[in-house]
Amino acid sequence: MSQEVMQEDLLRQALDAIRSWIRAEKTPQPNRVDVVIDREDLLTVVETLRRIQWGYLSAITGLDHPVTEPAEGESAQEGxxxxxxxxxxxDKVLTLRVSVPYSDAVLPSICGILPSATLFERELSEMFGVRIEGTPDTSRLLLPDNWPEGVYPLRKAFTGFPEAKEGSDE
Amino acid sequence: MSEKFVIPIGPQHPALKEPSHFEIFVDGEEVINATLRLGYVHRGIEKGAEQRTWTQNLYLMERICGICSHVHALAFAQGVEALAGVQAPPRARAIRQLVAELERLHSHLLWLGVAAHEAGFDALFMYSWRDRETVMDLLELLSGNRVNYSANLLGGVKFDVTPDQKVRILDGVSFLEERVQYYLNVVNSDETFLGRTRGVGVLSREEAERLGAVGPTARASGVPRDVRVDVPYAAYTEFPVRMVLSQQGDLQARFVVRLEELFESIRVIREILNNLPESELTARMPRRIPAGEVISRVEAPRGELFYFIVSNGSDKPERVKVRTPSLANWGTVLATAPGHKLADIPMLVAGIDPCFSCNDRTVVVKTVR
Incomplete structure (x- = not known):
């Protein structure tokens, strides 16, 4: 392997393999490419990356985009x-970006392809309320046992529990 | 599977130093499955970060972990600097690396003690922790603190290295170099100890890659993955380190890789001290950070530490995501456990050098009055 050439072409190699599923693409930092893909294509794209043995899944990040106040005359957008x-x-990072609406916050599990994703998927699902279909274990990983159902702490709408705000340090 | 017996371990248990809960499914003495429950030291840090200013967050991130505190602050500071388009001055970057490598020394020696204790080799535990005091004293000498050295500022570092400190650090690491050589001989020659490590918890290279292992856990299985080499940060371009690999993949390899890494750390510490570049210690940072997203990766003692930071252009971050190396390495323990004796489990767990405080971050927000 000619390492020098490889390094430069690494991102291109990955992008070429998944080209047909890319909806949008940007380069936020020199060593990075972010690609937007559809939820339906997630498994195919991950499978493709695994097949060409490109990289390892380093992390899964959730980002909450809550409903913004609509401008005059525009209809409200769903969070x-x-x-x-x-x-x-x-040194390269390829990021696949998938968006799911609150009302249908479901993603297929990639654990069938990359078993290491299980803890990341469980964290995502607890913190952001994204249901991961087919993930091997859905028991609580991080939140306390008595944490109420349907409360997702890393969504922007969560600002703490009302009773805790009344002064006690609980 | 119908005859299986479940042994719950933790969250509070005399054999665990930090809280975590395992369910070990056994058939007689043999482990057939293992599950994991984390979160007992969750402190709401990712959520908390969204309500604090960039500067306040530097101190919050340093407190994610008490062992590898410096790399957390470093990853955060480098990420924020990248967003602001600021580069820390050369001397500051060298001092960052110096502290990071001293931290690796203390962290690996701490781990050696814990792992030796799990193997029932308490003499090794006590010796390695005694020697670890040397590096703790050096860190205190530099920063005033044994833990949470608070070396970083956004844009640079807080303290310089004086000529007197340089001499004492060089003395200290020379002593530790001899000790590490001694420990390396012990873990490679003590028959009783080898009985607990050789051929135990074998993780093949393919498995390690498939499970996304990072750090010494990956390198002990021959996976060449080291952020210091792959994406040099701080001053690793000027003061490079050699990647230490083993093809063996068992617990013994994880001991050997970590200890041999320390020789590299000591070598690079000497190199930095003897060639410290002259410059300012800080660069000017804006209070509001331009909008954008940044990924910041550093090599913590336990492996790749991954930060994803989003700025909305204000004086507070929109989102700070932290993926710690322990979380990435848990999969290797759960995957290698089946087939082992129950008594091997503590060693397998210790083998990845797990840090529960690092795993458990997010949630429960304390009331701000």
Whole structure:
């Protein structure tokens, strides 16, 4: 392997393989490319990356985009959660970005392809309320046992529990 | 599977130093499955970060972990600097790396003690922790603190290295170099100890790659993954380190890789001290950070530490995501556990050098009055 050439072409190699599923693409930092893909294509794209043995799944990040106050005359947009799958290979990072609306916050599990995703998926699902279809374990990983159902702490709408705000340090 | 017996371990348990809960499914003495429950030291840090200013967050991030506190602050500071388009001056970057490598020394020696204790080798535990005091004293000498050295500022570092400190650090690491060599001999020659490590918890290179292992856990299985080499940050371009690999993939390899890494750390500490570049210690940082998203990766003692930081252009971050190396390495423990004896589990867990405080971050927000 000619390492020098490889390094430069790494991102291109990945992008070429998944080109047909990319909806949008940007380069936020020199070593990074972010691509927007549809939820339906997630498994295919992850499978493709695994097949060409590109990188490893370094992290899954959730980003909450709550409903913004609509401008005059515009209809309100539904809030959505953006899920970022970061794949690292040497100094390069390829990020797959998938958006799901609050009302249909469901994503297919990628654990069938990359078993290491299980803890990341469970964290995402607890913190952002994204249901991961087919993930091998859905029991609580991080939140307390008595944490109420349907409360997702990393959504922007969550600002603490009312009883806790009344002074006690609970 | 119908005859299986479940042994719950933790969250509070004399054998665990930090809270975590395992359910070990056994058939006789043999482990057939293992599950994990984290979160007992969740402190709401990712959420808390969204309500604090960039500067306040530097101190919050440093407190994610008490062992590898410096790399957390470093990853955060480098990420924020990238967003602001500021580069820390050369001397500051060298001092950051110096502290990071001293931190690796203390962290690996701490781990050696814990792992030796899990193996029932308490003499090794006590010796390695005694020697670890040397590096703790050096860190205190530099920063005034044994833990949470608070070396970083956004845009640089807080303290310089005086000629007197340089001499004492060089003395200290020379002593530790001899000790590490001694420990390396012990873990490679003590028959009783080898009985607990050789051929135990074998993780093949393919498995390690498939499970997304990072840090010494990955390198002990021959996966060449080291952020210091792959994406040099701080001053790693000027003062590079060599990647330490082993193809063996068992617990013994994880001991050898970590200890051999320390020789690299000591070598690079000497190199930095003898060639410290002259410059300012800080660059000017804006209070509001331009909008954008940044990924910041550093090599913590336990492996790749991954930060994803989003700025909305204000004086507070929109989102700070932290993926710690322990979280990435848990999969290797759960995958290698089946087939082992129950008594091997503490060693397998210790083998990845897990840090529960690092795993458990987010949620429960304390009332701000």
């Amino acid at each position: 959505h959660v953006e899920v970022l799958y970061h794949f690292c290979e040497k």
